Amino acid sequence: MPEIKIDQNLVEWEELSELEWKNLLLGNGFSINIWSRFGYGTLFEVAQREDIDHQLTAQSLALFEHVGSANFEDVLRILYHAKLVDEQLGSPQDAEITALYEGAKNALGSAVNFAHIPPALADVAEINARLRSYKNVFTTNYDLIPYWAIMDSDTWRFKDYFWGEDGCFDSSDTAVPADRTKLHYLHGAIHLVELPNGRTKKLTANGLNRLSELFDLDHPEQFPLFITEGSSKWKLSRIKRNDYLRFCYEKLASSKNGLVVIGHSLHKDYDQHIIDAILQSESSKVAIGVWPHQDGEEIIALKSRLTIDLKGKELYFFSSESHPLASAGLNVRDEDA
Numbered sequence: 101m102p103e104i105k106i107d108q109n110l111v112e113w114e115e116l117s118e119l120e121w122k123n124l125l126l127g128n129g130f131s132i133n134i135w136s137r138f139g140y141g142t143l144f145e146v147a148q149r150e151d152i153d154h155q156l157t158a159q160s161l162a163l164f165e166h167v168g169s170a171n172f173e174d175v176l177r178i179l180y181h182a183k184l185v186d187e188q189l190g191s192p193q194d195a196e197i198t199a200l201y202e203g204a205k206n207a208l209g210s211a212v213n214f215a216h217i218p219p220a221l222a223d224v225a226e227i228n229a230r231l232r233s234y235k236n237v238f239t240t241n242y243d244l245i246p247y248w249a250i251m252d253s254d255t256w257r258f259k260d261y262f263w264g265e266d267g268c269f270d271s272s273d274t275a276v277p278a279d280r281t282k283l284h285y286l287h288g289a290i291h292l293v294e295l296p297n298g299r300t301k302k303l304t305a306n307g308l309n310r311l312s313e314l315f316d317l318d319h320p321e322q323f324p325l326f327i328t329e330g331s332s333k334w335k336l337s338r339i340k341r342n343d344y345l346r347f348c349y350e351k352l353a354s355s356k357n358g359l360v361v362i363g364h365s366l367h368k369d370y371d372q373h374i375i376d377a378i379l380q381s382e383s384s385k386v387a388i389g390v391w392p393h394q395d396g397e398e399i400i401a402l403k404s405r406l407t408i409d410l411k412g413k414e415l416y417f418f419s420s421e422s423h424p425l426a427s428a429g430l431n432v433r434d435e436d437a
Contacts, residue, residue: 129363356382389420
């Protein structure tokens with residue numbers, strides 16, 4: 101195992117690309133490089149902005165605080181069950197519960213519509229071409245960029261495990277030909293919902309002019325399945341309660357033949373479960389993309405931290421923008437929207 105130099109120097113991706121890298125992990129930095137609004141804060145924070153169509157109301161904010169969560173999934177699930185109980189009691193609070201539910205879901209849709217890159221702007225053809233070289237693509241992002249990319253061309257090359265009845269994931273039917281690239285949403289995504297029976301379903305976003313249309317008020321029984329908030333411990337607990345998320349996590353933990361990490365800080369407070377999965381995996385080599393324009397001391401601190409947290413792995417630190425999936429050429433400006 102080569103000795104890791106804890107300094108501010110980063111190698112270029114070209115120096116590493118000839119090694120075997122069969123797995124790719126994408127973090128929020130990947131999406132922010134393409135569309136800066138992904139860095140405007142969490143969806144909960146964006147949903148409170150004055151310049152979106154539907155903000156969270158004071159009553160909705162109070163409910164989030166009472167629940168102790170900034171995840172829309174938690175609040176919408178509680179409101180759905182509250183409505184079921186209310187119906188059993190003759191619906192004495194139907195108007196209040198419905199107003200809270202519609203307010204939260206409309207705010208979520210508006211936040212996504214504001215923060216997410218509009219359809220057809222991302223260079224999905226280039227992303228599609230670059231993803232093909234990996235056997236497994238893992239992402240902790242909630243956005244649709246990877247999904248749009250794999251749907252752009254040669255869709256037979258990619259599999260996302262949602263070929264079951266009614267577009268649902270079936271844990272008993274996950275066999276994939278060896279020459280396919282498999283996509284795993286480790287924390288869910290905005291086009292995934294959990295049904296009352298626990299099954300995970302994929303909604304199709306093709307042709308939608310507004311992403312908020314994904315959050316249909318006519319289907320309160322469909323809970324958005326994406327985790328954007330919380331500690332690593334909380335995220336892992338949520339992953340274990342859903343068969344699709346658990347399946348994806350186990351795939352990361354059992355991956356082998358090299359892992360490339362792009363746009364991910366691997367912070368222990370929020371990502372310890374991801375670190376643990378990487379440590380558990382059979383990939384002896386891990387190449388970590390680092391943004392080269394940050395202060396040199398920050399680069400040294402990152403290297404020092406990950407050298408400890410990923411002890412036992414053969415680590416390489418490269419300039420993230422030297423990788424085709426993190427190049428400046430993928431950036432879309434707000435004014436182009």
